[in-house]
Amino acid sequence: MVFARIVGTVVSTNKEPKLVGKKLLLVQPVEPTGQAKGAPLVAVDSVGAGEGEFVLLVQGSSARQTGMTEGTPVDCTIVAIVDTVEQGGKAVFEKAKDHAGR
Amino acid sequence: MVFARIVGTVVSTNKEPKLVGKKLLLVQPVEPTGQAKGAPLVAVDSVGAGEGEFVLLVQGSSARQTGMTEGTPVDCTIVAIVDTVEQGGKAVFEKAKDHAGR
Amino acid sequence: MVFARIVGTVVSTNKEPKLVGKKLLLVQPVEPTGQAKGAPLVAVDSVGAGEGEFVLLVQGSSARQTGMTEGTPVDCTIVAIVDTVEQGGKAVFEKAKDHAGR
Amino acid sequence: MVFARIVGTVVSTNKEPKLVGKKLLLVQPVEPTGQAKGAPLVAVDSVGAGEGEFVLLVQGSSARQTGMTEGTPVDCTIVAIVDTVEQGGKAVFEKAKDHAGR
Amino acid sequence: MVFARIVGTVVSTNKEPKLVGKKLLLVQPVEPTGQAKGAPLVAVDSVGAGEGEFVLLVQGSSARQTGMTEGTPVDCTIVAIVDTVEQGGKAVFEKAKDHAGR
Numbered sequence: 001m002v003f004a005r006i007v008g009t010v011v012s013t014n015k016e017p018k019l020v021g022k023k024l025l026l027v028q029p030v031e032p033t034g035q036a037k038g039a040p041l042v043a044v045d046s047v048g049a050g051e052g053e054f055v056l057l058v059q060g061s062s063a064r065q066t067g068m069t070e071g072t073p074v075d076c077t078i079v080a081i082v083d084t085v086e087q088g089g090k091a092v093f094e095k096a097k098d099h100a101g102r
Numbered sequence: 103m104v105f106a107r108i109v110g111t112v113v114s115t116n117k118e119p120k121l122v123g124k125k126l127l128l129v130q131p132v133e134p135t136g137q138a139k140g141a142p143l144v145a146v147d148s149v150g151a152g153e154g155e156f157v158l159l160v161q162g163s164s165a166r167q168t169g170m171t172e173g174t175p176v177d178c179t180i181v182a183i184v185d186t187v188e189q190g191g192k193a194v195f196e197k198a199k200d201h202a203g204r
Numbered sequence: 205m206v207f208a209r210i211v212g213t214v215v216s217t218n219k220e221p222k223l224v225g226k227k228l229l230l231v232q233p234v235e236p237t238g239q240a241k242g243a244p245l246v247a248v249d250s251v252g253a254g255e256g257e258f259v260l261l262v263q264g265s266s267a268r269q270t271g272m273t274e275g276t277p278v279d280c281t282i283v284a285i286v287d288t289v290e291q292g293g294k295a296v297f298e299k300a301k302d303h304a305g306r
Numbered sequence: 307m308v309f310a311r312i313v314g315t316v317v318s319t320n321k322e323p324k325l326v327g328k329k330l331l332l333v334q335p336v337e338p339t340g341q342a343k344g345a346p347l348v349a350v351d352s353v354g355a356g357e358g359e360f361v362l363l364v365q366g367s368s369a370r371q372t373g374m375t376e377g378t379p380v381d382c383t384i385v386a387i388v389d390t391v392e393q394g395g396k397a398v399f400e401k402a403k404d405h406a407g408r
Numbered sequence: 409m410v411f412a413r414i415v416g417t418v419v420s421t422n423k424e425p426k427l428v429g430k431k432l433l434l435v436q437p438v439e440p441t442g443q444a445k446g447a448p449l450v451a452v453d454s455v456g457a458g459e460g461e462f463v464l465l466v467q468g469s470s471a472r473q474t475g476m477t478e479g480t481p482v483d484c485t486i487v488a489i490v491d492t493v494e495q496g497g498k499a500v501f502e503k504a505k506d507h508a509g510r
Contacts (some may be wrong), residue, residue, distance in 0.1 A: 026188075042158055075161055080321035081319075109291050117284035121284060175283045264469070307483060338434060389420055393448075
């Protein structure tokens with residue numbers, strides 16, 4: 001899984017039937033410290049995450065292993081809202097102190 | 103999923119039997135703002151998209167999770183025509199104002 | 205799917221039993237205009253393509269969705285011989301005028 | 307599979323139900339000689355590895371082929387703790403002499 | 409599939425139960441002409457290949473389509489020992505004349 005920041009939303013009225021009713025979020029993959037990495041992706045959310053939140057993305061066929069995405073043409077799903085990331089004994093991300101992207 | 107612009111078509115008379123009758127579109131992956139990213143790909147369309155349109159691509163095994171592509175040797179499928187992309191509270195793409203690629 | 209040019213063959217007498225009898229082709233991924241892109245790959249052919257031909261490759265689990273490759277350890281399959289590629293209203297590749305790689 | 311060093315932990319109270327009870331580890335992919343390669347990932351552990359350890363990661367759908375991860379939205383799993391890596395006849399990594407990252 | 413040279417071995421006593429008894433080989437992906445390409449990977453061998461040999465790797469879910477790897481957390485498998493690679497009508501690799509890596 002990789003870290004991402006939710007940075008926006010995507011609206012589509014003409015989409016594959018299995019995607020109807022699924023919210024499409026614009027997500028920016030980031031390093032654990034929050035720095036952007038590569039181009040934004042579009043993900044389906046399985047945990048009720050909101051814009052600005054720091055989350056974990058699962059990709060490929062594993063993105064279809066949630067109740068929200070099973071059997072759907074989705075290759076990128078948000079599976080966790082991150083509370084803390086600890087690296088080498090110190091917190092490099094803490095949701096309680098996070099104000100980025102809001 | 104990633105954004106792409108439909109930029110052309112591919113014709114093949116000698117193709118795997120399961121691909122017969124499927125339209126092959128040339129798609130250019132792009133950033134949400136429309137800038138090209140990497141080389142063009144060939145995708146099957148599941149939503150009736152046309153040349154010039156701004157769409158979402160799903161890749162890998164998830165590309166086979168549409169009625170159009172199930173059980174076929176397809177690893178890239180168009181699953182949505184994008185109406186709007188909103189990033190940080192402002193629209194970075196609006197189909198109504200889009201004239202690129204036409 | 206991505207475009208490729210068939211540039212050679214690979215011979216192996218000691219291979220996984222499921223690969224016995226399958227021709228292994230050396231393929232060079234290319235841009236629609238024919239420019240090489242990345243390193244050559246080895247693909248199994250499902251359409252009777254020959255050296256020099258301009259083809260479409262499918263990769264990953266979708267490479268196993270042909271009669272030739274089902275249930276085999278193959279992650280790259282040739283699924284179409286390209287006749288024409290049209291981009292922005294003009295032909296960027298035409299098999300009838302193609303003499304590259306021959 | 308690729309080599310990685312376990313460099314931290316990720317805590318999430320709001321995650322997909324199938325991830326509840328699974329420890330999420332921050333892992334840094336590395337070369338066999340230990341040099342970092344690319345951005346850190348988040349993996350689920352199937353072998354009881356601890357921070358600082360040198361491990362093997364399996365990715366994609368194969369990451370779900372362990373008792374710990376079957377049927378879950380996980381695309382990166384730790385499947386082995388490395389004892390030794392021998393390259394060209396000499397040991398380039400030995401757990402017994404390893405003190406990095408601790 | 410991609411070409412690789414077997415360059416070493418990996419030993420792990422603490423590994424996922426399904427990996428017990430499987431030899432883990434260190435493989436260096438290479439171009440058809442033998443030049444290294446990217447970082448070494450760890451693969452399971454399905455054809456009895458030995459150190460120094462020039463082989464074909466299959467990756468992703470297709471790596472599990474051999475008798476040796478079915479249902480296991482393996483994403484990279486050696487499926488063929490290469491005898492010859494012919495490109496543009498001439499041999500760019502011949503096992504009989506190969507002494508690299510030994």
